[in-house]
Amino acid sequence: MNWASRVPMTEIPNLVRAATAAGVWGPHTRAALFHDLDRLDDHLSLLQGAFPADTLHGVAIKANPLVEVLRVLVEGGAGLEAASFEEVQLALAAGCPPDRLIFDGPAKTDAELAEALALGLWVNADSEGELARLAALGAPGRARIGLRVNPGVGAGRIGMTSTVGRSSKFGVPLVVAPYLIEQYPFISGLHVHTGSQGCGLELLSAAARATAEVAVELGLSWLDVGGGLPVRYTDQDPEPPTVGQWAEALRETAAWGELTLLTELGRSLHAGCGWALSRIEFVKELNGEPLITCHLGADLLLRRVYASQDWDHELAVLDPQGNPRLGEPRPTSVGGPLCFAGDLIARGRPLPPARPGDLLLIRDVGAYTLSMWSRHCSRALPPTYGHRGQNLTLLHPGERPEDVVRFWSR
Ligand SMILES: Cc1ncc(COP(=O)(O)O)c(C=O)c1O
Numbered sequence: 327m328n329w330a331s332r333v334p335m336t337e338i339p340n341l342v343r344a345a346t347a348a349g350v351w352g353p354h355t356r357a358a359l360f361h362d363l364d365r366l367d368d369h370l371s372l373l374q375g376a377f378p379a380d381t382l383h384g385v386a387i388k389a390n391p392l393v394e395v396l397r398v399l400v401e402g403g404a405g406l407e408a409a410s411f412e413e414v415q416l417a418l419a420a421g422c423p424p425d426r427l428i429f430d431g432p433a434k435t436d437a438e439l440a441e442a443l444a445l446g447l448w449v450n451a452d453s454e455g456e457l458a459r460l461a462a463l464g465a466p467g468r469a470r471i472g473l474r475v476n477p478g479v480g481a482g483r484i485g486m487t488s489t490v491g492r493s494s495k496f497g498v499p500l501v502v503a504p505y506l507i508e509q510y511p512f513i514s515g516l517h518v519h520t521g522s523q524g525c526g527l528e529l530l531s532a533a534a535r536a537t538a539e540v541a542v543e544l545g546l547s548w549l550d551v552g553g554g555l556p557v558r559y560t561d562q563d564p565e566p567p568t569v570g571q572w573a574e575a576l577r578e579t580a581a582w583g584e585l586t587l588l589t590e591l592g593r594s595l596h597a598g599c600g601w602a603l604s605r606i607e608f609v610k611e612l613n614g615e616p617l618i619t620c621h622l623g624a625d626l627l628l629r630r631v632y633a634s635q636d637w638d639h640e641l642a643v644l645d646p647q648g649n650p651r652l653g654e655p656r657p658t659s660v661g662g663p664l665c666f667a668g669d670l671i672a673r674g675r676p677l678p679p680a681r682p683g684d685l686l687l688i689r690d691v692g693a694y695t696l697s698m699w700s701r702h703c704s705r706a707l708p709p710t711y712g713h714r715g716q717n718l719t720l721l722h723p724g725e726r727p728e729d730v731v732r733f734w735s736r
Contacts, residue, residue: 327368329568330557332598332690333360335642335650342603342648342685344716350709353646353683356621357604357708361390361596361692361721363398364714369595370402376573381587384428384448386553387413389592389693390600392710394721396420399595407553407590411438414447428550428588430474430517432496436463443467448588450474450517450550452497457510465512472515472550473507475500477536482554483524484636490520490533500536507544515588516541519552522593522694524636527567527575530554534580542583550588551576557597559690560640569594593693600692602626602708606643606684607663616658616679618643620686623662623669625705627688628698630671631662639671643678644685653678660686664703696722704730 333341341360345351351358373383384407385399391413396406397420405426406417411434417427424445432452434442439459442449446468451457457473465471474497481491489496496519498506507513518537520530534551541549556566567575569591576582604620611617624631630639641660643651655676662669671688680686699707709724725733 327365327372329369329372329570330555330566330594330598331365331369332558333362333365333601335689338601338642338644338687339648339650340716341713342644344713345711345718346648348718350711350718350720351603355605357602358724359600359602359691359696359708359710361392361395361710361712362599363712365599366395366398366595367402369599370399370404373569373589373591373595374403376569377587377589381589382426382428382448384426384588384590385595386590386592387416388697390596391416391697392721393420394712395596396422398712400426407592411435411441414438414442428590430590439463443469445469448472448550451513454498454506457506457513460512461510466514470514470548471510471512472517472548473498473503473513474517474519475503475537475540477518477533479532479536480529482521482526482529484521486633486636487523488521488525490518490529500540503540504544507546513546515546515548515550515585517550517552517588519590520554522554523556525554525556527571530572531575531579534576538580538582538585541585542581546585548586548588549580549582550590551580553590553592553594555591555594557594557690559597559638566594596692597690598692600690600695602688602691602695604686604688606680606682606686608682609680612659615674616656616677618658618660618677618680618686619663620660621663621705622686622688622708623664623671624666625662625664625700625702626691626695626708627662627671628700629694631669639691640689641672641675641677642687642689643680644687646683646685648685651678651680651684663705666702701733704734706730
């Protein structure tokens with residue numbers, strides 16, 4: 327399998343049939359998500375094969391926090407990257423050994439830091455204030471402490487997810503690192519994360535190179551190069567770099583020498599593994615064009631709806647058995663279930679005629695979708711199923727209306 331591969335359209339009809347036969351999809355199902363676990367295993371093996379064997383691959387939990395998905399990664403030899411203390415707990419629940427768990431995030435409390443030291447995590451401090459707290463707590467203890475730096479080498483295509491431009495809120499300027507390392511000698515590594523999606527190999531390796539030079543010069547022992555390898559969401563998107571090309575570019579430019587490497591990929595491992603189905607509830611005409619109303623909108627695809635210039639997903643209309651509808655495509659809008667006018671996941675998209683009861687397929691929903699689930703209108707989280715071949719297993723049951731009532735209750 328290729329790096330960052332996507333569940334192919336051709337496999338969907340058989341998978342829908344398997345989901346129907348297994349009773350997880352039926353005429354009354356509103357929506358469900360699916361994650362291809364064999365594909366995830368393959369992506370992880372490609373990542374592991376591209377880097378030295380002692381590299382710690384801490385997969386970013388924020389990309390997909392389902393404990394059963396994290397468990398697959400941990401069993402495959404990966405570590406995890408937590409951006410909050412809650413994500414630390416998710417990682418532990420998935421069986422991640424503390425020495426494979428990286429704790430990032432700019433807003434860690436004293437209590438969370440104390441727990442991280444006691445557990446022996448890899449902790450990347452985001453600020454001088456956090457270093458002072460760590461010192462007061464007796465760092466390093468059993469932990470390994472890194473410093474997140476911003477080499478300021480520029481922003482990627484998407485401002486919101488770029489983190490090494492001058493105005494990024496993360497880390498400390500790279501030039502300050504030598505001074506802080508002198509002050510806080512328990513710092514043993516540097517951490518840089520360039521951005522998520524929209525960052526090419528050049529930008530990723532420029533950030534890593536600048537950081538590696540300082541880490542080597544200061545005699546540190548490890549370098550965390552973060553995540554950020556982009557993926558393709560539509561056939562029009564440029565071919566993304568492979569993990570092999572990324573590793574090669576880092577080897578050529580970043581000269582990490584004796585440093586142990588850490589990575590924190592999320593999107594490129596997960597995005598193409600995920601796909602979602604929604605029942606098409608209604609079809610009406612709007613300004614002479616069809617408007618499909620389905621059960622997934624801004625609640626699942628937050629970025630698509632609120633920043634549609636930067637994010638997109640391929641869609642397809644399937645008949646109730648999962649076969650693609652073949653009629654003449656017409657510009658079609660696709661609206662989600664939420665009560666605001668902007669809840670549209672497509673406008674003027676060429677799609678074949680759809681009928682109520684048909685299925686809307688949304689591709690590449692494996693990363694940054696469920697983890698960004700919005701509570702607007704209090705719709706229940708849909709279930710998620712994993713598949714290996716055509717064997718389906720429940721990864722998360724989703725919510726029932728009573729679960730949502732409990733969520734909002736005292
Ligand atoms: C610190 C950090 N590491 C890793 C990642 C994962 O990035 P990606 O999912 O694009 O690989 C992110 C994403 O925002 C991040 O903030």
